[in-house]
Every structure is written in structure tokens, then in C-alpha cells.
């Protein structure tokens with residue numbers, strides 16, 4: 001849609017938009033302003049009409065003609081005031097042609113009536129008609145055709161009134177008509193300029209609004225794109241859980257917090273057992289879905305503050321803030337059970353999945369997650385070696401002693417014996433506790 005009303009191509013001879021929906025929009029936008037302007041113009045005009053009653057009286061005394069004029073003035077002023085009141089309650093009346101034009105018709109008729117009734121001569125009446133003629137253009141927010149029609153009635157009425165009651169010499173008559181014609185032309189041009197100015201401002205405003213809207217939409221789109229990209233950069237596409245990079249960011253934050261507050265932080269490495277066989281027998285699509293289900297099941301037993309990420313392939317990694325090895329073992333057991341508790345139904349295939357989990361605790365003196373992850377990985381490897389579908393942990397130092405004294409399910413004898421059996425195959429350092437279900 002073209003928006004530059006300043007070049008005039010968009011406007012017709014009335015100074016209105018050729019595009020009628022746009023003109024309607026303009027008029028709707030201007031309604032409150034038009035209504036206010038019309039109300040003020042009507043009140044002022046009513047006052048003026050009544051004020052001229054004083055000059056009627058000074059010229060005519062309390063004659064019958066004065067009474068007729070007074071009745072006319074009161075009628076016109078009353079109709080103006082009533083219309084002003086009506087517009088106050090229903091502003092839409094300001095742009096409805098009928099009420100405004102009826103009031104104008106009444107006022108012009110009243111002014112024409114002064115020609116036969118007032119005794120101060122045609123020239124005074126002529127002056128008041130010139131003032132009324134320009135008022136029609138300037139103060140009544142009407143459309144140009146109605147303004148022209150009102151003025152045509154005024155000039156026609158003047159000619160008839162002069163012919164009937166106050167014949168003028170030809171020169172004076174021509175002079176009067178020229179004067180009225182000039183006033184009409186001047187006012188018409190002024191109104192057209194005013195219309196053009198208002199509409200050009202309105203067009204600029206619309207343009208500005210549409211640019212702002214487009215900008216807002218663009219910003220919104222960019223924000224959404226940014227959010228999508230950020231989400232993609234943090235999320236594993238297949239399983240929907242945190243990806244490896246994001247896991248390390250979050251887990252590193254937790255490690256620093258744990259170090260600062262002196263609270264425990266444990267790590268779990270979770271690996272799906274015999275996953276290669278699932279891919280080989282049922283295909284990668286089934287394997288993909290199985291990974292998604294395993295991730296969802298693991299997530300379902302974790303707290304909101306726990307962090308689970310896809311470490312790579314069929315391996316997941318979990319950081320458990322505020323969890324010592326005992327708590328981590330309980331969580332890992334729940335996790336192992338939730339995976340193997342019921343078979344997976346995927347694309348008509350029933351899979352009995354199990355996971356092996358290696359656990360470690362991040363030591364106070366450690367400045368990165370790597371040693372802890374390595375220990376969890378070694379424990380996981382030990383778990384695989386000892387038959388899979390189990391939870392294995394690598395306690396060290398005081399924690400080992402503590403565990404040995406508090407673990408009722410695993411007697412110290414079993415711990416040592418199992419640890420001894422697993423340790424050489426898994427890694428030479430540290431005792432490991434394979435916790436079979």
C-alpha cells in the first residue's frame with residue numbers, strides 16, 4: 001500500500017484518500033478530534049446567533065419582525081446546542097452528514113431571513129453571509145461536497161432574497177457574488193490543504209507503525225531463533241536431555257559450589273548393556289528409540305537439581321549434588337531398576353534392557369571433574385567385567401571406611417572379596433564395590 005499522501009496522488013479532489021478503507025480508517029482515527037471540534041464550533045455559533053439578537057433589538061425595537069427574528073435565533077441556537085449535546089453522547093454523529101447538514105440548513109435559512117426583516121441594509125447581511133460561508137468550510141468537520149452544497153444553497157438563497165426584497169444595482173450584485181465566490185475558492189483551497197496535511201501526517205504515522213510492527217516481528221523471530229539455537233546447542237537431539245558440553249558446564253558449576261560449601265558431589269556413568277546387539281538385530285531406529293526411553297526413565301527417578309547428560313553413544317553421565325556415595329548408590333539402584341523393571345515395547349519389538357552404572361565421588365581437593373569421571377568410568381568397566389546390570393562404586397580414603405561400617409547390604413567381607421576380584425581387571429588403583437541387585 002502506497003503511503004505518501006504528500007504527493008497528492010493518493011488524494012482525490014476532495015482532499016480525501018482514494019483508497020476508501022484507508023479514508024475510513026483516517027476518519028475513525030479523527031472521530032474524537034472531529035467531535036470535539038464540532039461541539040465547540042456549535043456552542044460558539046449558538047452564542048453568536050443569540051448575541052446578534054441584541055443588534056436586532058437596537059435596530060428594530062420590540063416589533064413583530066424582531067420577535068420573528070428572535071424566534072429564528074432561539075430555534076437555530078437551540079438546534080446547535082442540542083446537536084452539541086448529542087455529539088457529546090454519540091461522537092459518531094460528528095461525521096454523520098444528516099444532523100450536521102440539517103443544522104447548517106437551518107442556520108443559513110435563518111441568516112437569509114434577516115435580509116427582508118432587518119432594516120440595516122443588504123451589505124450588513126452580506127457580511128454575515130460571507131462569515132457564515134467561511135465558517136461552513138472551516139469549523140464544520142464535514143466533507144467538501146457538503147460544504148459546497150451548503151454554500152450553493154447560501155448563494156442561491158441570497159440571490160432569491162435580493163431579487164424579492166432588496167434589489168441591488170447590477171454592479172453591486174456582481175461585486176457581492178464575486179466576493180462570495182472568492183471566499184468560497186479561498187476556503188475550499190484552505191480546506192484541501194488542511195486535508196492533505198492531516199492525511200499526509202496520518203500516512204506517515206501508519207508507515208511508522210507498520211515499520212515498528214515489522215521490526216517487532218523481526219525481533220520476535222530472532223529471539224525465537226536464538227532460543228532454538230541455544231536449546232539446540234545445549235540439548236542432545238536424540239534423547240532431549242542435556243548434551244555433553246552443557247553437562248560439563250553445569251556439572252562444573254556444581255563442583256565449584258560443592259568445593260565452596262564443603263558439600264558432597266557424586267558422579268554416575270550409565271552404560272546400556274549389549275547395546276550393539278540391539279542395533280545389529282533390530283536396526284538403528286529401534287536402537288535410537290531404546291536410548292530415548294532409557295534417558296527418559298533415568299530422568300524420571302532423578303531430582304530436579306540432578307544433572308543428566310548424554311556422554312556419547314549409549315553412555316549417560318549424571319552429577320548428583322549434595323549426594324555422598326551412599327545416597328548415590330541408592331539413586332543408581334533406583335535408576336538401574338527403573339530401566340530393567342519392565343521390558344521396552346518398540347516398533348513391535350520387546351527389549352529387555354539393563355544398564356551398568358559406575359559411581360564415584362568428587363574429592364575436595366580435585367580442581368576438575370576429570371578424576372571423578374575417570375573413577376566412575378573405571379567402576380563402570382569393573383561392573384561390565386563382573387557381569388553387567390549392576391551398580392559399582394569406587395570409594396576412597398575415609399569414605400571407604402565409612403561405607404564398610406554402614407553398608408548393611410554388603411558385608412565388609414563381601415566388599416573386600418569382590419573388590420579384590422574386580423580390581424585387577426578394572427584398574428589397579430582404589431578398591432571397588434560391585435553392588436549386584
Ligand SMILES: Nc1nc2c(ncn2[C@@H]2O[C@H](COP(=O)(O)OP(=O)(O)OP(=O)(O)O)[C@@H](O)[C@H]2O)c(=O)[nH]1
Pocket residue numbers: 238271272273274275276277279283284285286287288291312313314384388
Ligand atoms: N542406535 C544408536 N546406536 C548408537 C548410538 N550411539 C552409539 N551407538 C551404538 O552403540 C553400540 C555400543 O556398542 P559397544 O560399545 O560395543 O557396547 P555394547 O554393545 O553396549 O556392550 P557393553 O557396553 O559391553 O554391554 C555401537 O554399536 C554403536 O554404534 C546412537 O545414537 N544410536
